[in-house]
Structures are given as structure tokens and as C-alpha cells.
Amino acid sequence: MSSKVEFPFPFTSDHYEYTNNSSPLIPARTVTVSSNYVEEVRLKRKLLEENHERCYRSLPISLESQWETLLLVFRELATYEPEHFSFKRRGNTYVFTNHLLQEEETFVYRDHSSIDFEPLDLVGRHVQEDLIVMGDRHDGLFLEAGQLCFPSNWSLTFVLGMEFKTIHTPVPAIAEFIEKVERFITRIRPNTAWERKNWSITISHKLDTPLETYSDWGKLRYHVTKENAGELVNLRVEVQRLFRLPVTNDILFSIHTYLLPLNELVANDDWLKKFYTNVKTLPQELADYKGISLYKPELLGFLEKALKRRKIER
Amino acid sequence: MKKALKTYRHVLIISDHVHRERAKCKQRELQNRDRFVQLKVISQLGDGTVEALLSEQPIGSALILCGEGALETERVAVSLGYARNDIYIETQQQMRAFCSQCHHITSLVTHERFVCENCRNQLEPSEHYSSYHRAHLAYPVFIESDD
Amino acid sequence: MKDRYQVKVEQIKQVTPQIKAFTLSSETAVDPFGAGAHLTLHLPMGDRQYSLINNPLEMTNDYQIAVKKVSANGGSHYLHEHLEVGDSVLVSGPDNYFPVHLEAQHVIFFAAGIGITPFLSMMPYLSTLGKTFELHYAVKNVESCPFYEELLKYTEQVFFYSGSREEKKKQVREALENRKIGTHVYVCGPETFMEMVVDTTRELRFPSRVVHEERFRPAAKIRNPKPFRVTVNGGDELLVKENESLLERLLDEGYPVSYACRMGICGSCEVTVCGGEVIHSDTFLTEKEKENKMLSCVSRGVGEIAINVVETNSM
CATH class of the missing domain: 2.40.30.10 (Translation factors)
Structure with missing residues (x-):
């Protein structure tokens, strides 16, 4: 499958909306294997190797949920992608086989000495998704563990241990929205998955844009022109899934990130038109929040040129 | 939302030597016929000796921490079952800023631009606050001509 | 699920x-x-x-x-x-509306009669995790109580109450007195028993968030939906038939209402209520929000209501 066919284009209407556009996923999946699997999993592992502290963090209380996540994701991969993965149980010992990477993981459930990494850190090395565990505690919903290789301008270390509603940069425009999302999350039923798409823009075709290296990649934002936008600017879509872990009652949050260079996006008339109108109607405060304000005129200029070339009415 | 300290029936204050007078003051202020306020002064907060004391506190009590190292003690308290809302930190320390580039925390006098003590990046503190680190996130400063 | x-x-x-x-x-x-x-x-x-x-x-x-x-x-x-x-x-x-909170340092279960059932899964679970707990169990007769054999496994941790109501009340209070930080309480049984335990935790100043009762259930589905009239944005008048939802009617009429779950869970299809009585059937809105909001996918008006639908979500 080509990456363009599987790109989860996020816009459904001709104007900008900021809502909890979550929908239930049946069957309840937490991960997806795309055509870039091998390449992206290798990149993830390289990042984990080089910057483990930046890409993996956990609090001790998350361990039960980590084990639950490990079992869930390995089971899911073997159930829905049997040609690529298998998962077998012999007594208390489990064997997960990754045929795409020709690897085998053997472990005893809930026995920490049987694995080399923490459970979340281990299972995350077999999926393209970033994986976050949020603990549903008596005093709130807290980020308690995460394997985060492909963040869009945020720091796992900074948000570790934070309450869900304070994790996002405080922006008045989204405060009410965040409060509602939190309420929505606390009502997610066990074994149920919800999916939403969240979009932003990345300058350069780079999945790993953590806040920690902002001074390297962030300056590219000043270099966007009407001429280079097609190559430099990428629509970044995060397919975010929320799953209620039934045993611990905690939340698994998975993020699968897709990038599409604008040159490929504008080849689809419908996508071009929708993307253009959404960027154009994006409120100033949110354009700032998404970091688009810096190059919004250049971006719109590029898109208008494409619309004209393809003879599409604005 | 934090409750007023006056609504608790039992309060434990843990202080280091430096903040002893301040803690005593707090104890006098809160102590009355219906409220038991215990003060424990130790050489340094976060030195690991307070765990037994913390876990012996009655349910529904509040905890006030005075001094440097309150953060470590707070984390111990949370792991022992305290709700984060029942923990109060009294410190003379100024604002803390979390470097988004190297994770070092610098204490600041004002909310203005500063240079990270560790990585020497020029940073600007933001409104984004972590109650876990008790620090504000600080972003690197770009000058537009910077390439 | x-x-x-x-x-x-x-x-x-x-x-x-x-x-x-x-x-x-x-x-x-x-x-x-x-x-x-x-x-x-x-x-x-x-x-x-x-x-x-x-x-x-x-x-x-x-x-x-x-x-x-x-x-x-x-x-x-x-x-x-x-x-x-x-x-x-x-x-x-x-x-699960009665989950076990792993941050608890010690757990006290209070059960009466058949209310023991949720604790039959919690006790072995906490044992496996190496967490401490105790069970206070009100029964008519100890030896013939449900799951007596199973409970013998936990002899040190199980306390039977079989006396009068007054005696039970005294025992519950004693069980809850002088508890340490990090204690969580779970209670399941007949309404009067649950009230007795919960009232005692309040008297002893337990934070309400560490006291868990098996009570919460999602709002019931509206059993016999009836048709109702809706005035939208002070203009259009619509009739929502008994076999359709307000959301379906609005979408059919071309109103751009967002929606997702259609089960009263996600809150996407919220509309503002300006007049009339509404039967709420969602699990999303707070009591305060219900004063002037409704989820159009599951909740219904009574007779005639007036609502406002925002043209586009202003966010």
C-alpha cells in the first residue's frame, strides 16, 4: 500500500472546527501497521538508543498497566496481523514473534526479571505508535508512563506526573475543550477504543520533533516561502486512540503519526480545497498555538497558486 | 481546587532547620482546640527519613512542607496515598523554570528571559506549569535572523 | 466492550x-x-x-x-x-463502575449479604499484587454465609458481623477509626448498609474520593420515546418522531451539528436548550450543564422545546 493511500486525511468540512471529534473504533484497536512499519520502528529504536531519557519515562505505579498494555498490544498484533506477528502461551511463559523484523520476545507475565526493558518500553519497540499510560487515580487522571519518540513539540519529561488537564499548553481557546475531553476520557468504558485525528504542520519531513531539539528544527519555521512550501511543509496528522485497560482501569493513549508533503497533498483536488479553507479559517489564537502564524501567508500563497493551477474555485 | 487549611482536623508540618521559625509560626496560626498541628523539624527535606512519619498520619490529614527538597518529600507522600490537593508547600524560593532543552531546573527572581545554568541556552519562562516538577516550562528564544 | x-x-x-x-x-x-x-x-x-x-x-x-x-x-x-x-x-x-484503585495503600471492604460478590474478585486480585486488605462482612449466620469456605482463605483479614443493627453500627465505626493515610474503603450491600458505612466515613472525615460505593450506573435509556416539537434558533419548527433522535432530525434538516458516538458519551452533539423540559439520557453533561444543554443523540424534549444550534462550532 502506498503511503498516500493510507494517509488519514483529517478534514471533513470546509471550515475549521475544534471539537472532540472522537468516534468509537470497532473492533477496538490500539495500533495500526502501515507500509512504513520497518523504517519507522527502526527510527524509534535508534531514538530510544540515543536518547532514552527523553523518549521513555515512567512512574513505579504504572507497572501493572504497562504489563496489561504489553499483553494487549501483542495479542492485538497477532490477532489482526497474523501474517506478520504471532503470540503463543506456554504455561506462564509467552512468546511473541515479529516476522517483519524476524525477532522473538519471550517473557513471563508480570515477572520483571524476564524482560530487559520495562513492559511499555518493550512493546513500544514493536509498534509505530507512541504509547502513553494515564492512571485513573482517585484525585485525577495523571500521565504515569510514556514511550514518546515522535512528539510534536512537547516534552515527555516535563509532562510526566502531570494531571491530564494541565498537560496542554494553557491556551484560553482550548481550555473548555480540554476539560470536556478529560470528562469524556473518564467515561470511556473498559475494552473500548476511541479514535480522533489531530493535525498540525511540520516543517521538513521529520517525525521526531521533540521540544528538546526545538532549537534545531524550530528555526526552519522562518524559512518557509511560497516557492519551497510544497517540499518543506508537511501536513502532520496524529491518529490518537484512547483505550480503557480493563484490568487496571487506566487509559492507554496511542499516537500514530503520519506526514504528507504538501506537493503530494495538492495533487488531490478535494484535499487541497479542504486544507486551504481550513487553514484560512483557522482562528489567530489557534494558528499561534499550532505554530502556523509564522508562515501562514507563505503557506496560503502556495496553496492559492496550486488552486489556480488546478483551476479550482476558492 | 485546594481546600482551606482550616478545614482539616489534623495537619503535619515538616520543615528543615532553615525554615523552622516560619513553620513554627504556621503551627501557632493553625493550632486550636479542634485541630491538631504536629511540627517535625529535620535537617533536610527529602532525605528519606520522613517516610514512616508520613505513613502514620491519620486519613484526611493535610501536609505542609517548608524548605528546600519539598518536591521529593511530596512525591513520597503521594506514593503513600496522599491526595496532591492535601499537600501544601511553603517556600521562600522564587519561581522555578524547567529548561525544555536539557530538563535542568533554574530558580528565578523574575519571570524574564534567562540563561539556563546547565546548557547555556537563552530561555523564556512560559505560563505552562507542572505541579509535579513545581516548575514553569521555559522555551528557547529565537531571534529571527538566527540561522 | x-x-x-x-x-x-x-x-x-x-x-x-x-x-x-x-x-x-x-x-x-x-x-x-x-x-x-x-x-x-x-x-x-x-x-x-x-x-x-x-x-x-x-x-x-x-x-x-x-x-x-x-x-x-x-x-x-x-x-x-x-x-x-x-x-x-x-x-x-x-x-466496571467499581474499579480498584492501585494507589491505595490499604483497602477495607464492607459487604453485607450477597454484596460480597465484587470483593470475591478484588481480594484474590489484591493478594496477587501483594496489597493489604481486610473484609468486614455483615451476615445473618456466619457458618452458613455465602462463600464461607472461600473466605476462610483469608482468616486473618476477614471480620464477620452478625449482631443487631446497633451492634453492626458500632463495629463499623470501630473498624474505621484511627485509619491511616492511603486507606481506601469499598462498600457493597443493601442501601441501608451502604449508607451506614458511608455516613460513618463522613463523620470520621474520610475524603469522599477514597470511599467507593457500587452505585453509579449510566443513565437509563428512554423506554417509550414520544414525539416532540423543537424550535431551532428561534425560527424553524421541527417535529422529532418517536422513532428518531433530535440529532437525526437536525442532520436531515441540514443543521451542521457535530456528532460522534451517538450514545451520549462523547459530548460532541451538544445543543443549547432555551426553553422547555428535557429528559436527559446521557452520561456526559454535568448537572449544571443540564440546566441549559442537551445531547441531541440520546436526550429528548417533552412536548415542545426550543434549542439553539451554533452554525459552526465557534472554537
Whole structure:
């Protein structure tokens, strides 16, 4: 499958909306294997190797949920992608086989000495998704563990241990929205998955844009022109899934990130038109929040040129 | 939302030597016929000796921490079952800023631009606050001509 | 969480003269569950919810429930008298409104009668995790109480109460006095018993968030939906028929209402209510929000209502 066919284009209407556009996923999946699997999993592992502290963090209380996540994701991969993965149980010992990477993981459930990494850190090395565990505690919903290789301008270390509603940069425009999302999350039923798409823009075709290296990649934002936008600017879509872990009652949050260079996006008339109108109607405060304000005129200029070339009415 | 300290029936204050007078003051202020306020002064907060004391506190009590190292003690308290809302930190320390580039925390006098003590990046503190680190996130400063 | 599916009765065990335990299994893999979870059984006389009593960490593709026969023609009577090994039962779930909080340092369970069932999964679960707990169990007669044999496994941690109401009250208070930080309380049983325990925790200043009762249930589905009239944005008048939702009517009329779950959970399809009475059937809005908001996918007006639909979401 080509990456363009599987790109989860996020816009459904001709104007900008900021809502909890979550929908239930049946069957309840937490991960997806795309055509870039091998390449992206290798990149993830390289990042984990080089910057483990930046890409993996956990609090001790998350361990039960980590084990639950490990079992869930390995089971899911073997159930829905049997040609690529298998998962077998012999007594208390489990064997997960990754045929795409020709690897085998053997472990005893809930026995920490049987694995080399923490459970979340281990299972995350077999999926393209970033994986976050949020603990549903008596005093709130807290980020308690995460394997985060492909963040869009945020720091796992900074948000570790934070309450869900304070994790996002405080922006008045989204405060009410965040409060509602939190309420929505606390009502997610066990074994149920919800999916939403969240979009932003990345300058350069780079999945790993953590806040920690902002001074390297962030300056590219000043270099966007009407001429280079097609190559430099990428629509970044995060397919975010929320799953209620039934045993611990905690939340698994998975993020699968897709990038599409604008040159490929504008080849689809419908996508071009929708993307253009959404960027154009994006409120100033949110354009700032998404970091688009810096190059919004250049971006719109590029898109208008494409619309004209393809003879599409604005 | 934090409750007023006056609504608790039992309060434990843990202080280091430096903040002893301040803690005593707090104890006098809160102590009355219906409220038991215990003060424990130790050489340094976060030195690991307070765990037994913390876990012996009655349910529904509040905890006030005075001094440097309150953060470590707070984390111990949370792991022992305290709700984060029942923990109060009294410190003379100024604002803390979390470097988004190297994770070092610098204490600041004002909310203005500063240079990270560790990585020497020029940073600007933001409104984004972590109650876990008790620090504000600080972003690197770009000058537009910077390439 | 799976919608309705069939499970097979694999085993039936007479626990006491009034209580039977059923083991339900499936040929396909059943979903995992957490301690305190329940299964909904769809029986000829309606839906009934029963707590799962097996250890979630040792579940081997079966669900176990315990049912007390309470009335001559209810669901429990049906299960006791008509269900046999090999029969199929239509179920949904498991769901959990009584989860165990792992941050607890010590857990005190209070049960009365058949209210013991959620704790039958919690106790072995916490034992496996190496967490401490105790059970305070109010019963008519200790030796003939439900699951007496099982409870003997935890002799040091189980305290039976079988006296008068006043005696029980005294025992509950003693059990709750001088508790340390990090203690969580779980209570399940008849309403009066739960109230007694919860009131005592309040008197002793337990934070309400460490006291867990098995009470919360999602709002009931509206049983006999009736048609109602809606004035939208002070102009259009619409009729929502008994067999359609307000959301469906609005979408048909071309109003750009966002929606997602259509189950009253996600809050996407919220509209502002300007007048009239509304029957709320969602699990999303707060009581305060219900004063002037409704979720158009599940909630309905009574007679005539007026709503505002924002043209585009202004966010």
C-alpha cells in the first residue's frame, strides 16, 4: 500500500472546527501497521538508543498497566496481523514473534526479571505508535508512563506526573475543550477504543520533533516561502486512540503519526480545497498555538497558486 | 481546587532547620482546640527519613512542607496515598523554570528571559506549569535572523 | 466492550440454599476484566447485572457470577430454576463502575449479604499484587454465609458481623477509626448498609474520593420515546418522531451539528436548550450543564422545546 493511500486525511468540512471529534473504533484497536512499519520502528529504536531519557519515562505505579498494555498490544498484533506477528502461551511463559523484523520476545507475565526493558518500553519497540499510560487515580487522571519518540513539540519529561488537564499548553481557546475531553476520557468504558485525528504542520519531513531539539528544527519555521512550501511543509496528522485497560482501569493513549508533503497533498483536488479553507479559517489564537502564524501567508500563497493551477474555485 | 487549611482536623508540618521559625509560626496560626498541628523539624527535606512519619498520619490529614527538597518529600507522600490537593508547600524560593532543552531546573527572581545554568541556552519562562516538577516550562528564544 | 454476544453455561454450583454460582464460557476469546467488574445478562424479563467473582489475573476464558434467588418471578428466579449446564445466555460487557484503585495503600471492604460478590474478585486480585486488605462482612449466620469456605482463605483479614443493627453500627465505626493515610474503603450491600458505612466515613472525615460505593450506573435509556416539537434558533419548527433522535432530525434538516458516538458519551452533539423540559439520557453533561444543554443523540424534549444550534462550532 502506498503511503498516500493510507494517509488519514483529517478534514471533513470546509471550515475549521475544534471539537472532540472522537468516534468509537470497532473492533477496538490500539495500533495500526502501515507500509512504513520497518523504517519507522527502526527510527524509534535508534531514538530510544540515543536518547532514552527523553523518549521513555515512567512512574513505579504504572507497572501493572504497562504489563496489561504489553499483553494487549501483542495479542492485538497477532490477532489482526497474523501474517506478520504471532503470540503463543506456554504455561506462564509467552512468546511473541515479529516476522517483519524476524525477532522473538519471550517473557513471563508480570515477572520483571524476564524482560530487559520495562513492559511499555518493550512493546513500544514493536509498534509505530507512541504509547502513553494515564492512571485513573482517585484525585485525577495523571500521565504515569510514556514511550514518546515522535512528539510534536512537547516534552515527555516535563509532562510526566502531570494531571491530564494541565498537560496542554494553557491556551484560553482550548481550555473548555480540554476539560470536556478529560470528562469524556473518564467515561470511556473498559475494552473500548476511541479514535480522533489531530493535525498540525511540520516543517521538513521529520517525525521526531521533540521540544528538546526545538532549537534545531524550530528555526526552519522562518524559512518557509511560497516557492519551497510544497517540499518543506508537511501536513502532520496524529491518529490518537484512547483505550480503557480493563484490568487496571487506566487509559492507554496511542499516537500514530503520519506526514504528507504538501506537493503530494495538492495533487488531490478535494484535499487541497479542504486544507486551504481550513487553514484560512483557522482562528489567530489557534494558528499561534499550532505554530502556523509564522508562515501562514507563505503557506496560503502556495496553496492559492496550486488552486489556480488546478483551476479550482476558492 | 485546594481546600482551606482550616478545614482539616489534623495537619503535619515538616520543615528543615532553615525554615523552622516560619513553620513554627504556621503551627501557632493553625493550632486550636479542634485541630491538631504536629511540627517535625529535620535537617533536610527529602532525605528519606520522613517516610514512616508520613505513613502514620491519620486519613484526611493535610501536609505542609517548608524548605528546600519539598518536591521529593511530596512525591513520597503521594506514593503513600496522599491526595496532591492535601499537600501544601511553603517556600521562600522564587519561581522555578524547567529548561525544555536539557530538563535542568533554574530558580528565578523574575519571570524574564534567562540563561539556563546547565546548557547555556537563552530561555523564556512560559505560563505552562507542572505541579509535579513545581516548575514553569521555559522555551528557547529565537531571534529571527538566527540561522 | 463488546455488544451483545452468547456465552455458554459451563458449570453451576449451589453455594448456599439461596445462592448459585455460574461459570460462563465462550469458544472465542472473552475480553479481560478488572476486579469489581460486572456482566450484563439479557434475560427474558429484562437486563440484569451481576459482579464477576473470578480473579482477573487468573481468568481463563470464563466469567463467573453468583446469583441470589430473591423473588419468585425475577431474573434470579429464572437463572436458578431454568438455566442448565450447556444453555446459552446473551450477555454484554464486562463493564466496571467499581474499579480498584492501585494507589491505595490499604483497602477495607464492607459487604453485607450477597454484596460480597465484587470483593470475591478484588481480594484474590489484591493478594496477587501483594496489597493489604481486610473484609468486614455483615451476615445473618456466619457458618452458613455465602462463600464461607472461600473466605476462610483469608482468616486473618476477614471480620464477620452478625449482631443487631446497633451492634453492626458500632463495629463499623470501630473498624474505621484511627485509619491511616492511603486507606481506601469499598462498600457493597443493601442501601441501608451502604449508607451506614458511608455516613460513618463522613463523620470520621474520610475524603469522599477514597470511599467507593457500587452505585453509579449510566443513565437509563428512554423506554417509550414520544414525539416532540423543537424550535431551532428561534425560527424553524421541527417535529422529532418517536422513532428518531433530535440529532437525526437536525442532520436531515441540514443543521451542521457535530456528532460522534451517538450514545451520549462523547459530548460532541451538544445543543443549547432555551426553553422547555428535557429528559436527559446521557452520561456526559454535568448537572449544571443540564440546566441549559442537551445531547441531541440520546436526550429528548417533552412536548415542545426550543434549542439553539451554533452554525459552526465557534472554537
